[in-house]
Amino acid sequence: MRTWIRSGTVIDPANEICSQRDLLIENGKIARVLPGGMAEVPQEGEFVIDAAGRVVCPGFVDIHMHEDPVGEDGKIVLDEDKAIFCAMLRMGVTTAIGGNCGSNACDPARYLDMADRDGTPVHVGLLSGHNYLRAKAGCTDKYAPAGAEQIAAIGQETRKALEAGCVGVSYGIRYAPGMRLEEMLVSAGACAEAGKLAAAHIRSDAAEVFASAEEFLELGRRLGVRLQVSHIGSMAGFGQMKEFLERVGRARAQGLDVACDCYPYDAFCTEIGSTTYDEGWMERYGCGYEAVEACEGRYKGQRLTKETFEELRREHPEYLTVCYVMNSRDVEMALQALDVMLGSDGILDGGQGHPRAAGAFPRLIASYVRAGKLSLYDAVRKMTAAPADRLGLKEKGRLSVGADADIVIFDAQTIQDHATFAQPLLPPSGIDMVLIGGEIAARNGKIVNGRLGRSIRR
Ligand SMILES: [Zn+2]
Numbered sequence: 001m002r003t004w005i006r007s008g009t010v011i012d013p014a015n016e017i018c019s020q021r022d023l024l025i026e027n028g029k030i031a032r033v034l035p036g037g038m039a040e041v042p043q044e045g046e047f048v049i050d051a052a053g054r055v056v057c058p059g060f061v062d063i064h065m066h067e068d069p070v071g072e073d074g075k076i077v078l079d080e081d082k083a084i085f086c087a088m089l090r091m092g093v094t095t096a097i098g099g100n101c102g103s104n105a106c107d108p109a110r111y112l113d114m115a116d117r118d119g120t121p122v123h124v125g126l127l128s129g130h131n132y133l134r135a136k137a138g139c140t141d142k143y144a145p146a147g148a149e150q151i152a153a154i155g156q157e158t159r160k161a162l163e164a165g166c167v168g169v170s171y172g173i174r175y176a177p178g179m180r181l182e183e184m185l186v187s188a189g190a191c192a193e194a195g196k197l198a199a200a201h202i203r204s205d206a207a208e209v210f211a212s213a214e215e216f217l218e219l220g221r222r223l224g225v226r227l228q229v230s231h232i233g234s235m236a237g238f239g240q241m242k243e244f245l246e247r248v249g250r251a252r253a254q255g256l257d258v259a260c261d262c263y264p265y266d267a268f269c270t271e272i273g274s275t276t277y278d279e280g281w282m283e284r285y286g287c288g289y290e291a292v293e294a295c296e297g298r299y300k301g302q303r304l305t306k307e308t309f310e311e312l313r314r315e316h317p318e319y320l321t322v323c324y325v326m327n328s329r330d331v332e333m334a335l336q337a338l339d340v341m342l343g344s345d346g347i348l349d350g351g352q353g354h355p356r357a358a359g360a361f362p363r364l365i366a367s368y369v370r371a372g373k374l375s376l377y378d379a380v381r382k383m384t385a386a387p388a389d390r391l392g393l394k395e396k397g398r399l400s401v402g403a404d405a406d407i408v409i410f411d412a413q414t415i416q417d418h419a420t421f422a423q424p425l426l427p428p429s430g431i432d433m434v435l436i437g438g439e440i441a442a443r444n445g446k447i448v449n450g451r452l453g454r455s456i457r458r
Helices: 084-090 108-118 130-136 148-163 181-193 206-223 241-253 281-285 306-315 328-336 356-369 376-383 385-391
Strands: 002-012 017-026 029-035 047-050 055-058 060-062 093-098 123-129 168-172 197-201 226-229 258-262 268-271 292-294 320-323 340-342 407-410 431-436 439-443
Touching: 002 376, 002 407, 055 376, 060 356, 060 385, 084 093, 084 356, 084 431, 084 439, 093 385, 093 431, 108 123, 108 148, 123 130, 123 148, 130 148, 130 168, 130 181, 148 168, 148 181, 168 181, 181 197, 181 206, 206 226, 206 241, 206 281, 241 258, 241 328, 258 328, 258 385, 292 306, 328 340, 328 356, 340 356, 340 376, 340 385, 356 376, 376 385
Parallel strands: 002 047, 002 055, 060 093, 093 123, 123 168, 168 197, 197 226, 226 258, 258 340
Antiparallel strands: 002 017, 017 029, 055 407, 268 320, 292 320, 407 431, 431 439
16 A cells, blocks of 8 residues: 655654655555655555644654563553553654663563564564573572673573564663673673674762763773663763763763663652662762652552651562652753763553653653754654664664655644653643554554554564
């Protein structure tokens, strides 16, 4: 079938296009890109989408999110009212990269196979989580270094995951303080050989962010591996951002291939049992227990006290919390920087969590572009070409002839995120249509076909 998307303002930073164009889609690919307004008249039987007054751009690529879990039936849990992949699709994402911060929902090769077998709301790519493999290799104590045998096993499994098509490896150094450079070098080495990306939630944040970044950059210095520092708003967003960005810029000037991602919110989200809240966290952030809000359980929506914090940490370490401690000016500075792209860091547990999972992408336009903090063109680049190029995905994040017809059509004047900390899954408005492989996947915030996505492998 041939589909036209006519008269829209096409923004395709990968091809430096920002003007009215007609797009022709054939067999799931971009077949032609023509000057807008009837350069060619559609034939009878061809499907025509009128995009006049709308922006037409590549489907958003989320380089940093956390994939949905696998149910007991061996399938990815994709209930529309809970699944993050559904939330992703509703906000215009067509390619989502999970496996971040060192963790995978299950064996990544198996997960990618499931996506191909059953179809997913968006295309799914994965990083191979170093922490996942570390635990699988028998490192039960997150505070202890891995032994030689375990390190060898991590290396072997990383190679397998990369061969299965994982787009790189990820580290959650924060979540396994016992992790040492020698064990990271093994998985990063495999990643360097494969020419793929190594991403990290680095060891610590706030005043400790500089030393933590240096540790990760060392992988690039030793191996030449491409690096991605994850969600820098929640790492350097406590007054350190200016210096942090300068240091990353210097590293790049010295030849390191390093970039960063960030989400447009000034509160972070993590499990209450995580090492983020180990002794010393209040001093690091300069806050008290009241900065933390429970996302789940009997205190859901409430700010915590010493008593409730300790109770939840002891009894429900898996519960998600939101911590309101980041500096909004730092987050803005990050998202305005040239080599920082948008990554939602979306994570949901049974439909609960941080609103970034359902709002991060539209929010960049609503709160940054319309507020004059970022141009629409730059915002689109940070959500399409920048992450696709970082991941080496040549068919994604662009509307080149022959590229996959993953497209989002929205109204730049009205697009708006609505997800809040109280209602994290409220869909955005102002997005007319999301196409995956040339077919309509979502329309006006509602999913039309939630099975068009497949695995992304490279
Ligand atoms: Zn993280």
